[in-house]
Amino acid sequence: MDNKNGTRTFLQGSEACVEAALIAGCRFFAGYPISPANEIAEHMAAHLPKVGGIFLQMEDELASIGAVVGASWCGVKAMTATSGPGFSLMQETIGWAFMTETPCVIVDVQRVGPGTGQATKCAQGDVMQARWGTHGDYTAVSLCPNSVQEVFELTIRAFNLAEKYRTPVTLLTDETTVHLREHLVIPPLESIEIVNRKKPKAGEQVFFGLESVAPMPSIGEGFNVAVTGSTHDEKGVRFTADPVTHRRMIEAINNKIRKNLDDIVQVESYNIEDCKVGIVAYGITSRAIYEAVEEAEKRGVKVGYVRLKTLWPFPEKPVQKLAENSEKIIVPEMNLGQIVNEVKRVAGYTEVVPLNKIGGGELITPEEILEKILKETK
Amino acid sequence: MRMGERTFSTTNYLRPGLRFPFCPGCGLYALSDAFLRAVFELGYDDFRKFCFVSGIGCSSWIPSPYYLADSVHTLHGRSIPVATSIKLLRPDLHVVVFGGDGDVVGIGMGHFVHAARRNTDILVIMGNNMIYGMTGGQVAPTTPLKTRTTTTPYGSFEHPLDAAKLAAVAGANYSARWTTAHQKELRECFKKALQMDGFRFVEVVTQCPTAYGRRAGFKNVGEMLKWFKENAVPVAEAEKMGKGELESKIVVGEFIQRRRLTLVESVYAVLREAQKNA
Numbered sequence: 001m002d003n004k005n006g007t008r009t010f011l012q013g014s015e016a017c018v019e020a021a022l023i024a025g026c027r028f029f030a031g032y033p034i035s036p037a038n039e040i041a042e043h044m045a046a047h048l049p050k051v052g053g054i055f056l057q058m059e060d061e062l063a064s065i066g067a068v069v070g071a072s073w074c075g076v077k078a079m080t081a082t083s084g085p086g087f088s089l090m091q092e093t094i095g096w097a098f099m100t101e102t103p104c105v106i107v108d109v110q111r112v113g114p115g116t117g118q119a120t121k122c123a124q125g126d127v128m129q130a131r132w133g134t135h136g137d138y139t140a141v142s143l144c145p146n147s148v149q150e151v152f153e154l155t156i157r158a159f160n161l162a163e164k165y166r167t168p169v170t171l172l173t174d175e176t177t178v179h180l181r182e183h184l185v186i187p188p189l190e191s192i193e194i195v196n197r198k199k200p201k202a203g204e205q206v207f208f209g210l211e212s213v214a215p216m217p218s219i220g221e222g223f224n225v226a227v228t229g230s231t232h233d234e235k236g237v238r239f240t241a242d243p244v245t246h247r248r249m250i251e252a253i254n255n256k257i258r259k260n261l262d263d264i265v266q267v268e269s270y271n272i273e274d275c276k277v278g279i280v281a282y283g284i285t286s287r288a289i290y291e292a293v294e295e296a297e298k299r300g301v302k303v304g305y306v307r308l309k310t311l312w313p314f315p316e317k318p319v320q321k322l323a324e325n326s327e328k329i330i331v332p333e334m335n336l337g338q339i340v341n342e343v344k345r346v347a348g349y350t351e352v353v354p355l356n357k358i359g360g361g362e363l364i365t366p367e368e369i370l371e372k373i374l375k376e377t378k
Numbered sequence: 379m380r381m382g383e384r385t386f387s388t389t390n391y392l393r394p395g396l397r398f399p400f401c402p403g404c405g406l407y408a409l410s411d412a413f414l415r416a417v418f419e420l421g422y423d424d425f426r427k428f429c430f431v432s433g434i435g436c437s438s439w440i441p442s443p444y445y446l447a448d449s450v451h452t453l454h455g456r457s458i459p460v461a462t463s464i465k466l467l468r469p470d471l472h473v474v475v476f477g478g479d480g481d482v483v484g485i486g487m488g489h490f491v492h493a494a495r496r497n498t499d500i501l502v503i504m505g506n507n508m509i510y511g512m513t514g515g516q517v518a519p520t521t522p523l524k525t526r527t528t529t530t531p532y533g534s535f536e537h538p539l540d541a542a543k544l545a546a547v548a549g550a551n552y553s554a555r556w557t558t559a560h561q562k563e564l565r566e567c568f569k570k571a572l573q574m575d576g577f578r579f580v581e582v583v584t585q586c587p588t589a590y591g592r593r594a595g596f597k598n599v600g601e602m603l604k605w606f607k608e609n610a611v612p613v614a615e616a617e618k619m620g621k622g623e624l625e626s627k628i629v630v631g632e633f634i635q636r637r638r639l640t641l642v643e644s645v646y647a648v649l650r651e652a653q654k655n656a
Contacts, residue, residue, distance in 0.1 A: 236443065
């Protein structure tokens with residue numbers, strides 16, 4: 001791609017995701033057909049081999065995420081894309097990736113659930129699954145774009161965070177955002193920050209369980225690395241009988257995320273220093289807040305918002321600030337209330353009001369948010 | 379290869395300071411020994427050109443972490459997809475999967491059949507002890523009919539699976555079955571499989587005296603090995619026998635050996651084609 005001055009283009013969200021992944025250095029993709037995530041796999045199948053990358057359509061989602069983790073251990077940046085049912089099937093292996101500290105990117109294009117639900121319709125029902133989908137103690141990282149431009153930017157960021165912290169990262173998007181067609185500006189490639197994992201030096205033997213993020217060897221480099229999802233010591237040797245080994249390992253792999261929130265958490269905020277009503281929104285739903293805020297202000301209601309670009313770890317600080325400076329917080333979501341409970345957890349005495357809508361892929365409109373703002377400030 | 383100057387020692391292949399955790403009399407000692415000797419006889423003094431992938435279960439513990447090699451200990455049933463991407467990205471390595479019958483053809487059955495179909499260039503070694511041993515002896519898809527297990531206290535009532543035959547039918551380049559009572563044949567079989575491409579499957583019927591033998595009525599390990607020996611029927615002979623006659627037999631030997639286009643060959647052909655037109 002020749003883009004010295006940047007490239008202005010017009011793409012679908014799914015295409016922006018693939019463009020970004022290739023720029024981030026993704027060279028392996030494995031997936032299984034599922035609506036509404038298919039376009040990502042299809043674009044990958046077409047473009048990945050051109051840059052020497054390998055595309056595989058596997059027999060199911062369990063195999064897809066397994067192949068992604070295997071690829072990552074070969075030193076190759078790897079990704080899969082799926083939707084709710086497939087995301088459910090991947091959860092055990094995502095847990096294995098947390099435990100083995102494997103960088104990889106999972107794109108979850110949310111659709112209506114549970115079960116098969118409405119396979120081609122937009123929803124935001126996988127928010128808690130992205131945080132708590134697999135068993136045990138871990139700290140999930142999920143990014144949530146609300147435009148084609150941001151699908152591009154956050155896909156690159158997902159790879160960068162995965163590499164930097166040696167952890168799986170979920171790009172939690174939705175049917176509408178990946179099917180949108182919008183202008184996309186791809187900045188000059190040399191201006192895009194690309195992070196690559198830290199590699200061990202010859203003779204190093206500690207590959208796991210460091211808060212500072214241990215260096216990651218690749219298969220075939222002579223390190224004789226033992227990779228296991230069982231409790232293991234710093235060298236990777238399985239050691240399942242000892243509580244201390246387990247605590248030390250798990251605290252380290254959680255702390256490497258929890259102690260770097262300033263680096264990981266990103267939000268877009270407006271008027272959070274002083275407003276009557278606050279809004280906390282994310283993903284496709286957050287596109288409706290801009291117009292609602294503008295209309296409310298025309299009617300004399302000062303509204304502030306925090307838009308969560310990082311969904312997990314939950315951006316506690318900016319939401320807390322919004323809560324301190326507003327009388328009420330409205331949380332619009334295309335589910336029956338998921339992130340709203342996180343907001344309540346940090347909002348103190350500020351009232352938190354949900355605004356929910358599910359089914360049929362009908363988005364929450366600016367009018368509905370405006371109506372809620374006006375009702376709550378009556 | 380100057381065979382005379384080399385002497386076999388397991389220390390070249392095992393991670394120092396660790397010992398296999400298997401029960402006394404377990405067949406997996408013999409399985410691993412046959413494999414290591416095959417590797418040695420092929421001229422490899424260490425595992426630099428190998429990567430091991432395994433799932434969950436006793437057989438999966440053979441390489442992880444005991445082999446002094448790169449080893450990836452995956453989840454229950456998921457070794458084959460992980461091995462698939464590793465082989466595609468490192469086609470220069472021998473990628474060898476170790477797993478039990480529950481791991482490979484129970485929970486991991488879908489991956490097994492598809493890897494054989496794709497002719498994925500990996501060697502899958504399945505220790506078939508006919509039981510879920512690690513979890514305490516529950517019935518497996520390979521348990522012979524009428525066998526008492528902890529979850530079939532009245533005897534197993536399901537037909538067991540013929541995994542070696544299935545691999546052959548599904549598209550593997552190589553599929554064979556031996557038992558731990560056939561050490562020489564097993565070693566030669568591993569050597570042959572390691573020198574081939576495509577999907578290679580070696581099923582090793584192995585004794586689990588703790589979780590299988592005790593409940594199935596075997597007094598000791600020797601009785602189990604005797605059972606393997608006396609009931610082993612070569613493939614060619616089995617073809618002439620009736621279904622009823624074969625029910626209590628263990629068919630041993632090679633089920634398929636062929637040269638079919640492999641996944642590595644196909645994927646790299648696609649890469650060359652795509653880059654030519656890029």
